[in-house]
Amino acid sequence: MAGRLLRGLAIALFAVSASFARAQNFQSQAPFAFLLDSDSGAVLYEKAADEPMVPASMAKIATALVAFQEIGAGRLNLDSEIGISENAWRKGGAPARGTTMFALVHSRIKLSDILQGLIVQAGNDAAIALAEAIAGDETTFGRVMTERVRALGLTRSVFRNATGMPDPEQRVTAREMALLANHIVKTYPELYRYFGQKEFTWNKIRQVNRNPLLTMDIGADGLQTGDLEESGYGLVGSAVENGQRLIVVVNGLKTGRDRAAEARKLIEWGFRAFEKRQLFGDGEVVGEASVYGGEKGRVALRTGGAVSLLLPRGTGERLSARIVYRGPLSVPVQEGAAVAQLVVSRGEVKTLEIPLYAAETVKAGSLQSRALDAVLELSTGWIRQALARVTRS
CATH class of the missing domain: 3.40.710.10 (DD-peptidase/beta-lactamase superfamily)
Known part of the structure; x- marks a missing residue:
């Protein structure tokens, strides 16, 4: 979210009952690897996930x-x-x-x-x-x-x-191939x-279909393989177990056998090592955003549906979350408009990023209140500039 102001909250959600350290000890031999929970959008594993391939x-x-x-x-x-x-x-x-x-x-x-x-x-x-x-x-x-x-x-x-x-x-x-899939x-x-x-x-x-996962009896139901001399062996795959779907991506492996083994290992580990936890209910208010020139100075932010994560089983690693938006918001703010995002992290790994919606409409305020907002914003801008100068010197 380059260029966005981080407003408000950095909250510890809860201590999960799983071993994050153990989960992180899992390693794939693939130069590029990514594992996504389809329903929640939780990132279960990533390796060079944003590097071009x-x-x-x-x-x-x-x-x-x-x-x-x-x-x-x-x-x-x-x-x-x-x-x-x-x-x-x-x-x-x-x-x-x-x-x-x-x-x-x-x-x-x-x-x-x-x-x-x-x-x-x-x-x-x-x-x-x-x-x-x-x-x-x-x-x-x-x-x-x-x-x-x-x-x-x-x-x-x-x-x-x-x-x-x-x-x-x-x-x-x-990452983007998993999201596309x-x-x-x-x-x-x-x-x-x-x-x-x-x-x-x-x-x-x-x-026959070249996707090796389809013959493995692990709930795989599709997507595509690829291999070139410059790419190595890769695969985008999907599998379902007990109603849970995982999307896996591996690439850069030396052989087709390695590709099949790494993709299977990631999928089986994902189904075994994580459990589902609900963070917020459907439409639950999770924070506020500041509003410029409005009849109210803040607007409540709600989820667009139930928010769940897959979390590693075992110890007490804590989650953190922050609300990210470009602000303060300009009036009018319409109820139901997507105005911010909730970013949830597990350690240094960003596991979830979802939109947040205005829980109410905020109309323009009086001229006096808008003038006061303008002074406050200008003052804040001065402070930002002063801090930037100090940082550069």
């Missing part, structure tokens, strides 16, 4: 996102026919000797089958054909992919093509099922 075919998750959005907007449907150009065939089909659905050049294929070719078979021909159908060419589609993930709040990932083929500018982060799971449950499909046959060629 090469996505390889994991970029196809973003390709699928754009296709799903086009379906949701009514611009495409599962019966829409997608043409296979000579470019898609040469760059992504059998002549390219990469992952392919073996689509025939100049054929037209229903979108439902293209999606299976993209997701189950990791077909580069399917990815390029989708890019051309939606954006005209793959370069433009790469910009569309980036714009669409930016709209979801993913600020670091950059896509340059639909396939994940090598490009020096195409980079993602483990979680968005797809929650927003497109009917289409997400393709990610868990274990095999698909096209052009009389049967191919």
